[in-house]
Amino acid sequence: MQRYFIPESQFGADRVLITGDDAHHLLRVMRAESGDEVIVSDGKGKDALVRITVIGKNEAEGEIVDALPVSGEPAVDVWVAQSLPKGDKLETVIQKGTEVGALRFLPFLSERTVVQYDEKKEAKRLDRWREIAKEAAEQAHRSVIPEVEAPLSWKELLKLIPETDLALICYEKESGQQLRAVMSGTKERLSGKGKPRILIAIGPEGGFTEKEVAEAEAAGCRSVGLGSRILRTETAALVALACILYEFGEMGG
CATH class of the missing domain: 2.40.240.20 (Hypothetical PUA domain-like; domain 1)
Known part of the structure; x- marks a missing residue:
């Protein structure tokens, strides 16, 4: 219908x-x-x-x-923080991420962001991003339209970490903690918090710098890997989102 x-x-x-x-x-x-x-x-x-x-x-x-009754809404709130990518890649992240189940999108500027930020142009793009989220939510039969925030600075993004129950930063050089292992180890704890909030930060085409990873960890983030293959920035966002929702039983059991 x-x-x-x-x-x-x-x-x-x-x-x-x-x-x-x-x-x-x-x-x-x-x-x-x-x-x-x-x-x-x-x-x-x-x-x-x-x-x-x-x-x-x-x-x-x-x-x-x-x-x-409310339908189509996950039992976990996932915030996708995406460093501004080139072209229309963010549109893809918002559209597909909405279909998969993200609750909030947080575009941000990082050291290796190659997009030349223009506040006037971004205001128009923000309207388009929000319309994409609305249309995708309708198509996916969701009850909530995900929030799409105006682009944040790196420092502004880090200030949001205390509002979450778990914050993760995807880092291609992370050789220790992998996303699945971290989620398996924290799922039980998070499930006891009602509807937990999880933030997942994705870097730009060139990835995060070591300095940014260190700053994120100091702010409360956990650095995680997404496997042995190097993913495009828009792919990494969707893979991480799907993995988190899968661990909470939101991908068909």
């Missing part, structure tokens, strides 16, 4: 209002008619089965038939 995310302000006690691009898709693409049913969510965990009752030129109204 088709799913749409709408602002909380358009989500009433017994009725909803669908406008903008969502209304265009519902009315022009899906050719919805009065009486058709869709799932509507506020993007924060509130889902409802809605029956379309009024169709306007650029909007549609519907009555809430039933409140639905």
Whole structure:
């Protein structure tokens, strides 16, 4: 069944209002008619089965038939901190990461980031990143749209570590601790914290510097490896995310 995310302000006690691009898709693409049913969510965990009752030129109204249980949300909150990569790679990370189950995306600038940061351009890109997260959440039938933050500095990212229950930094030169071993050793402890928060930091195309790894560890991060093969930055983000969710039984058991 088709799913749409709408602002909380358009989500009433017994009725909803669908406008903008969502209304265009519902009315022009899906050719919805009065009486058709869709799932509507506020993007924060509130889902409802809605029956379309009024169709306007650029909007549609519907009555809430039933409140639905939250579905598609993992039992662990994973924050993907991704150093800004070249081209549209971050779009891939956000789209696929949303489908897999990430809750939050934290783009950041690191020493080897090659992208020339332009605040004005990034503001436009941020809108696009958030729209990609919304569309991917609809496609994946999630109840929550992941947050996509404006790019952070390295120091700003490190300041977020105390807000998490576990923070990991993926480092290709890490020969000791591998991600699976760390997760296996900490899963039981984290499971006792209700819904744990895990941050996974991924470096740019050139990787993290030794200085950055040391700073991350000093701030509370654990350095982990992702195996013996060198992964592209966008691949590393998705592999790490999937591995963490797998350890929590979120990848089909």
